[in-house]
Amino acid sequence: MHHQDNEKQIFNTLYDQYKHLGLPLELIKHTDFTVFNLKDINQPTPFKSPLSRLNFFVFAFIKSGDGDYTIDEHNYKLQPRAIYFTNPGHFRSFNWEHIGDVYLFTLSESFLKENVYANIFDEFSFLLAETFPARVVSPDVFDEFDILYHQILREYNSNSPYRYRIIGNLFVVVLLKFKEYFWQDYNPIYEGNRSSEIVKNFKRLLEKHYRDLSSGIAEQAFRVQDYADAQSLHPNYLSNVIKIKTGKTISTWIAEKTISEAKALLQNSKLSIKEIAFRLGFSEATHFSNYFKKHTDTSPVLFRKGYGTVTS
Template sequence: MPHLDNENQIFNNLYDQYKHLGLPLHLIKHTDFTVFNLRDVNQPSPFKSPLSRLNFFVFAFIKSGDGDYTIDEQNYKLQPGAVYFTNPGHFRSFNWEHIDDVYLFTLSESFLKENVHANIFDEFPFLLAETFPARVLAPEIFAEFETLYHQIRKEYDSESPYRYRIIGNLFVVVLLKFKEYIWKDYNPIYEGNRSSEIVKSFKRLLEKHYRDLAGGLAEQVFRVQDYADAQSLHPNYLSNVIKVKTGKTISTWIAEKTIAEAKALLQNSQASIKEIAFRLGFNEATHFSNYFKKHTDMSPVLFRKEHAGIA
């Protein structure tokens, strides 16, 4: 593959990344959620991907395959029986020496909130971890995950009108298994530096604040100054750390969180557009509608209509 400028390699979903790399697009049926066997990409070995910022979650289950991946300059080995996940905002690259049976999931935050769990990061805080090294599981434990991801793949390929709701419930089980078998003894040895702690604290406060907004426990959207004050930092310093570590400005994080929460409320609640606007800190429903349409190319009313009955 040709060398590409890292600064230009920012992808919000797997479809955009694969299109950019000239990889098969028929495997991707939904930009917010994908699942398939990497061998179906049909690329000659070794199969390498250039360094890119990926703004979506990735889960991988390696039954048979070998290689390594790099995330924010940390390199991890990929081998049979290993599982791993990464979250949005990091530089990532992959080097597969051999791919025989490797299942890959990609998920947006919106998909997780709309179909898996409304308070996803409260229930599964490990999803906010800065790094999560690949872990090799005992065969009997890996087999439990294998049963689940094959069932999810079956639903993904189906035409059932309930497939995303079914997938969401199955993925809850996947995440609970992560908590049961992997997270309980996880030692975040790569998360000790100050910048990582700042990013983690920012993400946690961002999530909590929007949960409070949605629940009526807060009325005003936090500004950069508020997030900086929470960590006793200068706002310019906080902004710089977040931009360098995640590739996104704080304003982008806030905008994406606002839209993710808005989508979840539109799909999973009976609240009016005006009430949702107020919950998310907008003084006027019109302002909220314009904001939502600017970021999604769809009005809140149309989004709710098109997603009625899916969750």
């Protein structure tokens, strides 16, 4: 295995992560979807992975094995009959004391949408949950999942032209079983104090980022993904929390902030309209002018004239 890195790594696929760690790559036949038994990597234990952000879903079924994992500074125990999943965006690390039968699925969001369900987050909103602590289930419940993941593994290793469609349909059953046993009453939006904290952090970052844009410290306007990454959240989850808690979408918050900063710069600075456009992340002054007019019914030039500020 490669040396431990002190800095946090970001991996978009399991292939990228395993290559970085010096682990065998022959297990990974598809970058968007993999399923295998962790013991097949033949890694001596104890085995520890460095802290990294994985931009894909991981589902784990631990038939036998012991260790723990840390996700966004929360630590959870891994033990026999434990089941868990994590979604894209979190920082996590693993520590395996013993690896027995541990079946891992890794899936990209695009694989889920193409092969499982186009409106995956409407049907299975729990996939956006911030964290899902590893849960130990009864032998009977674990056996149900055991049958399903072995069936998926069989299809994965087959040469059937329909294998990904079959896997997609079997995975719907896996998700329905997750819903049945863990998430029947789950609504990711109503997490009380935590969602209020998310809104507070979003507003704070929005303010700071637009201050940095206005002063020229930041050059690129943040997208929803950037605001989500800052809190290690899935963008859909962040969007839902902001919309439910504030009544406004993130794009509305961003638009209002962009316009208020634009007005302040037009009124109080001697920057040209082109410079203001670049400051606020627009590649062309005409894009900025159209955007400003759409939201204010007046052009930046006329707005500035109305306030008598010198243009350059």
